[in-house]
Amino acid sequence: MSERGDSVEIAPEVARFDPRDAVPTLAWIGGPLDGRLRLIDQTRLPADCVLIDCTTVGQVWEAIRSLRVRGAPAIGIAAAYGCVLGARVRPTSPDAVREALHTAVERLRTARPTAVNLFWALERIGQAADRSHARTAEALLTELHTEATAIESEDRRTCRAIGAYGATLLRGLRGVLTHCNAGGLATADYGTALAVLFTAHEQGQALQVYADETRPLLQGARLTAWELQRRGIPVTVICDSMAAHVMRQGWVQAVIVGADRIAANGDTANKIGTYGLALLARAHSIPFYVAAPTSTFDPTIADGSQILIECRDPAEITHGSGRPTVPKGVSVYNPAFDVTPADLIDAIITERGIIQPVNYDQIARTLRESTRPQAHQA
Numbered sequence: 001m002s003e004r005g006d007s008v009e010i011a012p013e014v015a016r017f018d019p020r021d022a023v024p025t026l027a028w029i030g031g032p033l034d035g036r037l038r039l040i041d042q043t044r045l046p047a048d049c050v051l052i053d054c055t056t057v058g059q060v061w062e063a064i065r066s067l068r069v070r071g072a073p074a075i076g077i078a079a080a081y082g083c084v085l086g087a088r089v090r091p092t093s094p095d096a097v098r099e100a101l102h103t104a105v106e107r108l109r110t111a112r113p114t115a116v117n118l119f120w121a122l123e124r125i126g127q128a129a130d131r132s133h134a135r136t137a138e139a140l141l142t143e144l145h146t147e148a149t150a151i152e153s154e155d156r157r158t159c160r161a162i163g164a165y166g167a168t169l170l171r172g173l174r175g176v177l178t179h180c181n182a183g184g185l186a187t188a189d190y191g192t193a194l195a196v197l198f199t200a201h202e203q204g205q206a207l208q209v210y211a212d213e214t215r216p217l218l219q220g221a222r223l224t225a226w227e228l229q230r231r232g233i234p235v236t237v238i239c240d241s242m243a244a245h246v247m248r249q250g251w252v253q254a255v256i257v258g259a260d261r262i263a264a265n266g267d268t269a270n271k272i273g274t275y276g277l278a279l280l281a282r283a284h285s286i287p288f289y290v291a292a293p294t295s296t297f298d299p300t301i302a303d304g305s306q307i308l309i310e311c312r313d314p315a316e317i318t319h320g321s322g323r324p325t326v327p328k329g330v331s332v333y334n335p336a337f338d339v340t341p342a343d344l345i346d347a348i349i350t351e352r353g354i355i356q357p358v359n360y361d362q363i364a365r366t367l368r369e370s371t372r373p374q375a376h377q378a
Contacts, residue, residue: 009058011068013041015051019230025074025185028081028152029053032145033088033138037081041068042185046226054078057086057104064111064118067217071186072260072296073155076117079108080148083125087144091137098129101144114269114310114337116261116298121151152188158293159190161351166196166256166291167203169347169354173253177210177243180271181223182258182291192258192291194227196349201233209235210246214271216316216334240273247284255281259292259348266342266358267304268292272335278344287346294350299367304339312336 017023026039037054043066044050052068054060060082063069069078086104090096105122112118128147134140170176176197183194190198200207209228214220221237228235238246246252255277261269268274268290281288301307314332318325326332347356352369355362 008062009056010062011039011052011054011059013050014038014053017049017051019046019049019226023049023051025188026069026078026081026152028145028149032084032142033091035084035145037078037085039063039069039078040185042070042223043068045185045222054082055085057082057089057107060085061107061111064108070219071182071258072115072117073158073187073192073293074185075112075115076121076295077148077152077155077188079111079118080121080125080151082108083122084141084145084148087129088141091141093137094132094134094140097137097140097144101126101129112310113308114260115296117293117295120295124151155187155293156189158295158351159184159187159192159195160199162192162291162293162349163190163195163199165351165354166193166289166349167199167205169287169289169349170196170200170205170207170254173205173207175208175210175252175254177212177246177252177255177277178224179212179220179240179255179257179274179277180214181219181227183224183227185223185227186258191227192293192349193256193289194224196256196289196291197228197233198231201231207233208251209233210243210252211235211237212240212243212273212277213237214273215240216320218320219271240276243277244280244284247280247286252286254287254289256289256291256349259290259296260337261307262290262292262297262348262363263301263303263307263342264297264299264363265303265360266345266348266355266363267307268340268342268345268348269304269307269309269337270340272338275338275340275344278340282344288340288344289347289349290340290345291349294352294367297363297367299364304341307337307339309338310336 087101183191
């Protein structure tokens with residue numbers, strides 16, 4: 001059941017792919033009036049490489065909620081295409097399309113609360129509908145699809161720019177530690193934090209990457225290691241609790257992570273465990289970097305205390321390995337994210353350059369260069 005009380009629609013498996021192939025994390029298949037959203041089902045990786053097709057807004061909601069598609073930029077893109085699927089259920093007139101779009105937006109807003117790209121993308125699609133002068137339902141749907149496609153295309157360019165800027169911070173380093181997954185699986189193409197590693201590797205730099213397993217859903221072990229291995233980058237998976245030991249051994253000279261929401265002052269929400277890594281990095285005099293597009297900034301909130309943290313199903317902890325790992329009846333706390341204070345972040349790498357030092361003025365200056373609509377708190 002969904003949070004709305006209606007039944008959950010699960011997108012069907014439509015194909016399998018060879019893990020050696022370059023398969024996009026998400027892609028629109030077909031035209032705006034009859035197409036569908038195709039996704040890699042990330043809950044099945046790395047054992048099964050499976051593609052699913054979403055043809056309804058309910059299936060997109062479930063895919064986001066269940067982490068079949070995940071990562072702030074990818075969530076935003078999926079939501080944008082989900083709006084197209086939802087808007088076309090009543091293609092009788094432009095007004096009917098707008099009404100269906102509103103329903104789709106309200107549904108998708110409930111999928112996950114922390115990643116701001118979700119709400120940014122939904123707002124952007126809504127604004128596209130508001131400014132449209134289309135005289136037919138088909139024309140309006142085509143415009144909405146064009147806007148969703150633009151969001152995807154912009155993310156591809158953004159990822160490459162983040163990689164180029166960030167690689168300059170890693171020159172001469174040997175070991176880098178990352179947490180969760182901020183690669184191609186979290187975006188339309190190249191990633192955010194991993195884009196920096198991919199670019200450095202392509203420039204000939206020899207890096208050893210340490211990937212936290214990232215409890216409880218193991219995105220680092222399952223996804224980040226999978227992506228790095230595919231690109232021929234040496235990667236060693238470690239338990240989250242091993243990070244301090246690895247730092248003390250001198251094996252890591254930088255930590256780089258992604259982000260799901262960044263407040264106006266630079267406080268950053270990312271996968272649970274990120275805050276602890278930032279503290280460890282500071283204790284070991286290791287630079288701590290965040291890589292994120294400007295669409296992940298939320299200038300409407302002053303600091304991290306205003307970021308809503310998603311709490312997920314306790315079963316992710318109590319039955320994470322498919323069998324009980326916690327005694328029955330024991331309470332469980334399962335926040336999906338934590339907030340790293342800006343003063344622990346040495347730099348934020350964006351598609352517009354490197355924000356350093358990380359503070360309100362530097363962030364505001366960067367965001368003033370962007371013409372994107374402002375995001376709103378979930």
